Amino acid sequence: MKAIFVILITLVNICLHAQHYNRVDSVVLAYGRVTSYTELAEKITQDFSTEETKARGIYTWIANNVDYDVKKYRKFIKNKGKKPKRKWKNHYEYEQSVSKKTFRKQKGICGDYSILYKHLCSLCGVECEVISGFSKTREKEIGRKFGEKHAWNAVNINQNWKLIDVTWSAGYVNQEKQLFIRQFNDYYFCTNPEQFFLNHFPRKHKWLLTNKTKDDFKKIPLYGQRYRSLDFETKEPNEGVIYSENETVILQFSNKRKTPNITYKFAKEEYGNYVLPKEKDGNIIVEIKYKKRGSDYLHLYMNGSHYATYKVKRK
Incomplete structure (x- = not known):
């Protein structure tokens, strides 16, 4: 009370x-x-x-x-x-x-x-x-x-x-x-x-x-305006430069309310890709395929607005 x-x-x-x-x-x-x-x-x-x-x-x-x-x-x-x-x-x-x-x-x-x-x-x-x-x-x-x-x-x-x-x-x-x-x-x-x-x-x-x-x-990372307005925060990764394992980038967020629509695109892609997040123990887990050999920039969007940008590298 x-x-x-x-x-x-x-x-x-x-x-x-x-x-x-x-x-x-x-x-x-x-x-x-x-x-x-x-x-x-x-x-x-x-x-x-x-x-x-x-x-x-x-x-x-x-x-x-x-x-x-x-x-x-x-x-x-x-x-x-x-x-x-x-x-x-x-x-x-x-x-x-x-x-x-x-x-x-x-x-x-x-x-x-x-x-x-x-x-x-x-x-x-x-x-x-x-x-x-x-x-x-x-x-x-x-x-x-x-x-x-x-x-x-x-x-x-x-x-x-x-x-x-x-x-x-x-x-x-x-x-x-x-x-x-x-x-x-x-x-x-x-x-x-x-x-x-x-x-x-x-x-x-x-x-x-x-x-x-x-x-x-x-x-x-490079945070966008949307980062500050959503009622959840990034749990992993905590850094802007991230590494893919088994050709997959994994991001995890703590979720306090309704799960947003999540899309992403890499630097040279014209259109975004919709991703279906998983929910586990109150957290949102996002898995994104990354098969490139070099590095690239991953732009993450929540409900259509820029949330954060990461630099992705292969391990």
Whole structure:
């Protein structure tokens, strides 16, 4: 009975938490045209009084108004991530310049998003840091200690540091068309550090906010959005690089609810393959045939959405 009571209280808190953010979001999304980031900071400060609501208001506005600059990103990659050579009097002047430019153009890459977020937080009296590190977003990064360079934020709310990625909350890039698609997703606001770690690794270990290591980051698979929304977790394998035995890849998941529809495909396959999972002792067992001699990437889908990608090798 006590356990049921705890669960009910938790669910109520989650609902109140979501409603709380909905109220903040609705106020910010009704702002209409804002002429400068200083005007935005004034509006945020006037409408919200707590560190949490200010941090949320800034986050929601940026994620819904700043587009990812695909052209600038391609130039960044071409220049191997080198910043333009220009001397600034101090770091604040640099942040101010980047924030002003990003706000005016309403587009940028991860560094621009995170600097604008920090600068607005500073103007609103919220302590915030820009975190530089690496992300894991591509299959070739499976089994590597570091992925692509990336930047995000940590914000201090009620004496507790929380992790935020405004860039990934704004939408995604259609790789085929090289076009940014705006699609607000608030998963990366105050994300649990254990979940945030699955795609982020900071240069400074203290910003992990968890006890994970570089080796842990190297070993994990490439997880998709679906991984975080399903009510079960991977039991085996625990690593991104897996080996087939007797021409078979075996995956096992703990299942708490209804078994999803599971499909898979290897890297060069055009269409997915349906697999009929087995159930044993409350677990889902998936067996996939793998007869290739070399390595390949295995993409796993749950109910049609990307769950995880593994690199498969023959033993």
